Amino acid sequence: MSLVLRKLQGRRFALFEDLFETNRGVAVVVVTFIALLELARERNLAESVDWAQYFRGCTHYQQNDLETAARNFAAVVSEHRAAHGVLLPQSTFGLASTHQAQGLVEPARDDAATVAKYALEMNNPAMLATARAFEAHLALLQRREGVAARWVTQADRNIRTAPMPLFYVPNFTLVEILLAQGTPASLEEAARLLARLHEV
Numbered sequence: 001m002s003l004v005l006r007k008l009q010g011r012r013f014a015l016f017e018d019l020f021e022t023n024r025g026v027a028v029v030v031v032t033f034i035a036l037l038e039l040a041r042e043r044n045l046a047e048s049v050d051w052a053q054y055f056r057g058c059t060h061y062q063q064n065d066l067e068t069a070a071r072n073f074a075a076v077v078s079e080h081r082a083a084h085g086v087l088l089p090q091s092t093f094g095l096a097s098t099h100q101a102q103g104l105v106e107p108a109r110d111d112a113a114t115v116a117k118y119a120l121e122m123n124n125p126a127m128l129a130t131a132r133a134f135e136a137h138l139a140l141l142q143r144r145e146g147v148a149a150r151w152v153t154q155a156d157r158n159i160r161t162a163p164m165p166l167f168y169v170p171n172f173t174l175v176e177i178l179l180a181q182g183t184p185a186s187l188e189e190a191a192r193l194l195a196r197l198h199e200v
Contacts, residue, residue: 019032019036020032026059026063029059030056030059030060033052033055033056033059034056036048036052037049037052037053037056050075050076050079050087050091051087053072053073053075053076053091054072054073054076054087054090054091054094054167055165056068056072057069057070057071057072057073057076057091057094057095057098057167058094058165058167060072061073061094061097061098061101061167064101066098066101066102069094069098070095070098070099070102073091073092073094073095073098074095076088076091077091077092077095077111077114085122085127086166088115088118089115089118089119089127089130089131090166090167090168091167092111092112092114092115092118093111093112093115093134093167093168094167094168095111096108096109096111096112096134096138097167097168099111100138100141100142105142108138108142109138109142112131112134112135112138113135115127115130115131115134116128116131116132116135118131119131129156129170130168130170132151133151133155133170133173133174134168134170134173135147135151136148136151136152136155136173136177137168137170137173137176137177139151140173140176140177140180145180145181148177148180149177149181151173151177152174152177152178152181155173155174157174157193171197172197174190174193175190175193175194175197178190178193
């Protein structure tokens with residue numbers, strides 16, 4: 001906490017990434033997240049707490065600490081009416097991926113379905129498209145190739161960049177499924193899409 005407080009001392013504003021010393025390793029990044037989470041709780045900054053829990057969930061997922069990842073993602077998802085519009089779906093994708101990695105197939109599907117339902121409630125077509133892409137990604141992981149293949153037939157081929165550090169970026173799902181199909185045509189399309197992604 002003292003390192004974070006020193007970096008904030010005398011400043012009205014600090015960029016989020018300036019608070020981290022990524023060159024010192026993952027353990028220092030995790031400790032910084034914990035310090036930011038405690039600081040946000042002390043100051044009653046609910047949205048900051050959600051962001052800290054989201055990033056902690058991502059970090060623990062990457063470290064294969066699935067129990068801790070699930071707890072952090074679930075904490076954000078449980079605040080679904082108050083969570084930031086980006087955080088809720090991304091935390092839910094993180095929770096679904098964590099459940100999938102734990103072998104909890106049905107909870108993973110249920111998690112994915114909640115994002116689609118939320119997108120429909122919010123009348124948010126972009127979020128709905130991302131939710132459908134994630135459902136196809138999950139279907140592929142669960143060996144439900146038919147579901148994934150049906151999504152491919154209507155998938156948007158436009159490449160969009162993600163301006164924020166997101167847990168799930170739908171651009172890769174189409175490529176992932178096309179590669180899994182393994183036909184000459186699907187491999188050729190996957191190669192074209194990967195080349196376009198590389199350009200972005």
